[in-house]
Amino acid sequence: MEEMKDAILEYVIEEYVEDEDEVMTYDTPLISGGIVDSFSMVSLKRFLEAKYKISIPDEKASPEAFDTVNKIVELVKEFIG
Amino acid sequence: MGYSDKVRKMYQEQIKGIQDAGIFKQERLIHSSQAADIEVEYPAGSSLKKVINMCANNYLGLSSHPEVVKAAHEGLDSRGYGMSSVRFICGTQDIHNDLEKKVTEFLGTEDTILFPSCMDANAGVFEAILTDEDVMISDRLVHASIIDGIRLCSAMHDTFKHSNMKHLEKKLILHADKRLKVVITDGVFSMDGDTAKLYEMVELCDKYDAMIFVDDSHSTGFIGKTGRGTHEHCGVFGKIDIITTTFGKALGGASGGCVSGRKELVEMCRQKARPYLFSNTMAPVIVAGVLKVLDILSGSTERRDKLEANTEYWRKGLTEAGFVLQPGDTPIVPVMLFNAKLSQDFSKDLYDEGIYAIGFFFPVVPNGKARIRTQISAGHEIHHLDKALEAFIKVGKKYDILGKTKQEIIEKYGL
Numbered sequence: 001m002e003e004m005k006d007a008i009l010e011y012v013i014e015e016y017v018e019d020e021d022e023v024m025t026y027d028t029p030l031i032s033g034g035i036v037d038s039f040s041m042v043s044l045k046r047f048l049e050a051k052y053k054i055s056i057p058d059e060k061a062s063p064e065a066f067d068t069v070n071k072i073v074e075l076v077k078e079f080i081g
Numbered sequence: 082m083g084y085s086d087k088v089r090k091m092y093q094e095q096i097k098g099i100q101d102a103g104i105f106k107q108e109r110l111i112h113s114s115q116a117a118d119i120e121v122e123y124p125a126g127s128s129l130k131k132v133i134n135m136c137a138n139n140y141l142g143l144s145s146h147p148e149v150v151k152a153a154h155e156g157l158d159s160r161g162y163g164m165s166s167v168r169f170i171c172g173t174q175d176i177h178n179d180l181e182k183k184v185t186e187f188l189g190t191e192d193t194i195l196f197p198s199c200m201d202a203n204a205g206v207f208e209a210i211l212t213d214e215d216v217m218i219s220d221r222l223v224h225a226s227i228i229d230g231i232r233l234c235s236a237m238h239d240t241f242k243h244s245n246m247k248h249l250e251k252k253l254i255l256h257a258d259k260r261l262k263v264v265i266t267d268g269v270f271s272m273d274g275d276t277a278k279l280y281e282m283v284e285l286c287d288k289y290d291a292m293i294f295v296d297d298s299h300s301t302g303f304i305g306k307t308g309r310g311t312h313e314h315c316g317v318f319g320k321i322d323i324i325t326t327t328f329g330k331a332l333g334g335a336s337g338g339c340v341s342g343r344k345e346l347v348e349m350c351r352q353k354a355r356p357y358l359f360s361n362t363m364a365p366v367i368v369a370g371v372l373k374v375l376d377i378l379s380g381s382t383e384r385r386d387k388l389e390a391n392t393e394y395w396r397k398g399l400t401e402a403g404f405v406l407q408p409g410d411t412p413i414v415p416v417m418l419f420n421a422k423l424s425q426d427f428s429k430d431l432y433d434e435g436i437y438a439i440g441f442f443f444p445v446v447p448n449g450k451a452r453i454r455t456q457i458s459a460g461h462e463i464h465h466l467d468k469a470l471e472a473f474i475k476v477g478k479k480y481d482i483l484g485k486t487k488q489e490i491i492e493k494y495g496l
């Protein structure tokens with residue numbers, strides 16, 4: 001669990017954060033906070049699918065479901081089964 | 082009655098939601114032609130006010146240039162008002178062809194196809210040249226019309242951090258297995274006024290076997306020594322595979338756009354791009370106007386030189402007054418205020434001082450990066466810029482932000 005959280009947070013920082021000083025937590029709002037725009041969310045979805053060998057249907061990959069690392073973990077768990 | 086009270090109410094609520102969020106857009110009516118000095122009715126119903134326009138894309142001051150207006154009149158007289166047809170049925174005149182040739186020459190490309198607008202060019206081009214075997218890799222800050230074009234195309238898409246070449250290279254490596262790769266960027270980014278690193282991008286595209294696409298809407302006519310665009314400025318003239326640009330900004334400002342580049346790609350657009358196939362192209366009167374604009378710009382760099390001098394003067398004035406500017410050297414000069422409400426109040430006070438400049442805030446720009454975006458024109462004279470500067474300083478003093486750093490402004494007003 002913790003491992004998954006950290007892996008996702010690490011990816012988010014590497015992929016999206018422009019300002020190195022920005023403090024990022026598992027609950028930082030990514031999409032509503034303007035860090036990840038909904039258009040660039042695709043690469044995050046693709047990362048999750050490849051890393052956890054799952055397939056997230058588009059209707060489940062809503063901006064709300066992707067808004068924090070914690071929520072993303074919930075979503076991924078749902079598909080890992 | 083399909084449009085029942087219930088449906089109407091639903092929309093009314095949505096509109097109210099937009100108003101409540103403070104992002105409801107309202108138009109201000111201009112009662113004169115587009116220029117540095119305009120007459121505006123604002124708020125609606127009030128008497129006309131003479132203001133200096135600091136937010137038009139009229140970079141070269143050609144929107145109401147007498148020679149352009151005259152050429153448009155002549156075009157109207159000789160080729161009529163409308164075509165009543167799309168291009169490939171009976172909607173193509175000799176002057177459409179002439180304009181495509183002239184644009185090709187001006188941009189230093191192989192061929193050009195006109196579109197009703199650059200929005201249409203961007204919406205149509207990707208779908209016409211790519212399939213689901215390909216990938217589009219776009220800068221995160223590209224214009225909304227490019228995003229629409231990407232959405233309409235079945236190729237995979239991915240993004241890279243704004244102007245971050247390391248991140249772009251990573252993505253090029255990640256997608257090495259794709260049949261075709263296209264790297265997509267704006268030449269000059271319209272919100273920040275910064276220029277894409279085209280030299281580095283072309284190098285990366287060569288190295289990883291990718292094509293490059295540049296939207297030069299905020300560059301064509303004035304960026305680069307002879308105003309050809311960012312490819313001239315960055316030393317990669319002739320090396321951009323696809324350029325899209327608009328005639329709705331510096332090049333007379335009426336409307337219309339184009340895709341210009343490798344001749345096979347342009348031909349694919351002619352065969353397959355839907356906004357080209359299913360919508361009328363630019364009206365003859367506009368084509369005649371743009372032909373004159375390109376004539377003027379090919380003959381002399383006077384206007385872009387004046388624009389460059391005006392831009393330097395404006396940036397220097399604002400910097401010396403103690404404003405925080407977004408760094409850059411294009412005529413898009415964003416005055417950073419960070420707080421959304423401050424940007425709106427500031428814009429309103431400027432208007433009272435006779436200066437028309439708009440505040441931009443989330444979601445148009447990232448949260449906490451609200452600003453007044455000023456845009457300089459060759460149509461501005463020094464007295465316009467001096468008056469605008471005076472107003473900016475007066476309002477800047479009122480809000481006590483002159484000489485303050487980003488952190489100090491944020492501490493004072495919040496994000």
Ligand SMILES: Cc1ncc(COP(=O)(O)O)c(C=O)c1O
Pocket residue numbers: 198199200201203224226267271296298299326327328329336337338
């Ligand atoms: C970068 C960019 N591309 C395209 C467009 C659309 O241009 P047009 O008005 O020709 O549709 C704009 C206009 O806002 C723009 O800024």
